[in-house]
Amino acid sequence: MKAGNKFERYVETLTGKLKPITQSEQAEAFRRTFPNAIKIKNKTTHVCLECGHEFESTKDRGTEVCPHCGKRGEVLKGQPQKELRYYAILEKVEDLQVIRYFILNKWYYKGMAYTFTLGEVVQRWISPDGKEAIRALPKRPFINCYTVAWAFGQEMSFKRIRNVKYSYYATEEYDYPAKVKVRSLIPYFKRYGWKKTGHTPYTTLSLLLHSPHHGTLYETGQLAIFGHTSESSLNRPHYGAAHGKKVSLWQIAKVCTRNGCIIKDFVTWRDILDNQQERGRDMLSPKYVCVSQGELKKIHDRLLRQRQQRERMDRIARGENLMKNKKELSLVNREYKRMHKKYLDIFFESDGITFRPLQNVQEFYEEGKVMHHCVFTNRYYTKPESLILTATRGDKRLATIEVQKHPFRILQCYAEHDSIPKENKKLRTIIEKNEKLFHIKAS
Template sequence: MKPRNKFEKAVLAQSGKLRPLSKAQLAWAFRECVSHFAHRLPKGRTTCMDCGHEWVREKATGHCTCPKCHAKLEVKNTLVRKIRQKAYFTLLDKCGKYQTLRMFLLVVEMEKGCKAHPYALEIGQYWWNDKGKQTLVAIQRILGRYMDTFSFVSPMAIRGDNEVYRHIATFDTYPRYSVIDTLQRNGFRSDLQDIESAKLIPALLTDPKVETLLKAGQYDLLRYCLHSSTCLDDYWPSVKICLRNGYTITDGSMWCDTIDLLRRMGKDTRSPKYVCPADLKAEHDKLVEQRNRKEERERLALRRKEAAQYEKEYLLQKGKFFGILITDGTLKVRVLESVAEIAEEGTLMHHCVYANAYYRKENSLILSATIDGKRIETVEVDLERLCVVQSRGLCNKNTEYHERIVNLVNSNMNLIRKQISA
């Protein structure tokens, strides 16, 4: 693609002035970005695939250290003589007044008895000016079996950005790098705290809030906001309260969830009491429980409102069974006498007795088993066969009283039979 504006023309010109990969950078990539093996034969002869040194190891352990190059190796019991590994890595560099992130493909060829031969091919470069404007200079992608298939003979040119280049930009970065003055001023430092450079750099150049979080040491929140679709503006008033009170957010995702829950519950999201909890997880879990209870009340109110239209029909069908109470002294099983009661039963017991409209089934009678007023199980009786069809506890699970409840209702089925024939 031809450069379309002054920025792209300037970047393409600067791209040709970048220094080649140094020996130290290549050595770091070889050491940190690929696996290192020692191939061991059945009789114990072991070969370091890094330097080619051979020695005898009688014990078959999973890892060892090469006596010659002192590399830490993973031992593989194999007859394979050649290995080829590939990995991506990145470099941060400045060129003129521009910041660049360079992406390389590391290829390492290892052969038994020979020194490993690593080399690197440059895939592309992200470029930014001090205003955060971005462009990509890269080799051409081609159609192939894999997404990261490139034409290595194609020239470096302005390319359209896509997920392949963005993914490659997330790989390990060489620890020694240089950045433009604007990034240094805005707080860019050597320890990136696992924040991806390709996302941090444009954000740091364009968003003062990112600069504030970075300088304040709010790394976890910053990492979460950059790596997700979370809009920092939505939480900024609460963030300022945290900064003012010296509170460090240790879990960005959970903290943002907590702020959302506070809004849902109508709490003050600018109060240090709520936005700076000593135990974030405990506060989050407490709010989740409060929200669930609130939603349960709302669902119950809605169901009761919906149930009103079926009350007359339910009374005509099941009214003759109202008042039936079966007990053994501890358990009490009674007929639910309204659709509203069935709605409440389904909501509190978290099963489908209301959702599946059991109150409209002509041959189905719904009873509730309780102990001291606490719901234990919900019972369905088939009015044709006069037997218990099912008895369900909380979340459709059977309780320790299940058999006792079923036997109690079945043994007192004559109470229901009398009302049918009445």
């Protein structure tokens, strides 16, 4: 489509002023867009996408090092194939801001190193007073979605903004994943600087142009809130405040900023807000909406503890199996006795408190069950350098103590549920007084 209005005719006069992409900019684009990858070709073969070398491996996650080129890469699932990524360059031409979108291809051929190609596919021209134009390559319709549909070799032409909503030029397929490189900004954007927010480059610039509240979030460093909201979701009165007033996320964000609370983890923060909302809190009170990093950490830790609890239950389940498996149990016991045979008859007493090592796996199981800690589930009976003592008064278990045999040292001393024993100091003093018992054994 030819330039159809005054703004587009103006843009047309400027297109020749866009600077070409230099070799070093190309190299930078590829480096930033394609971190090296090791692809799983089949169950036993991996392919290094850096050098094309195929080698034997069965690793299906994490990273590994290519034995040929020595580069570390992330292990990716899926057959090696052509990869496409988008890249955006922000450039100022006269008084207009341009977002130039490039498609980067990394071509992979069996047994060969990859090759790169780069092509410009879309330009979005933005004026500080809100006018916009799109220039783009044509797209081939009805093409298999894994194939590049951009018609390279043809001329870019104007695409009407009016129809853009309903066309593939606005699907954001090129905008959303694009990594951004800033060449130059017009003064309106320059005063904000370029910050990474989680929004696409186009959305970021248009929010800065059209949504003053977003401009404030950007300037005050509330980038997580900026990056997770649209103009309408930021300003919708959704939360309850005192006197039945409805307030928006924007008003809550202002409370945070005023109180020096910068939200880094938007998703956790919003969960907290929803939680406070359910409890009918005043959502303009800093007490309920300002969440320090420490509190976010607490919430994070709570989730972590819940996970650990689940894992502990799994371990206990495995331990129960050990207790039922007589053959394995006697093997483990024999090994335990062999490791600690000089130590197992240690016994000492003071102030009515007796100390002795746990004698076998059954006793570890009992101790863990009664004391509600992990001495059994964490398989402390397999540690050759540690001896586990139990301290009792009459029938009552006071504490479980891990001592290092040589050089002698108390490693840990815990009562039920991993709590600090009431007579912690006394217990430690008694053990230290009897340290020589362990020395004799070690000699």
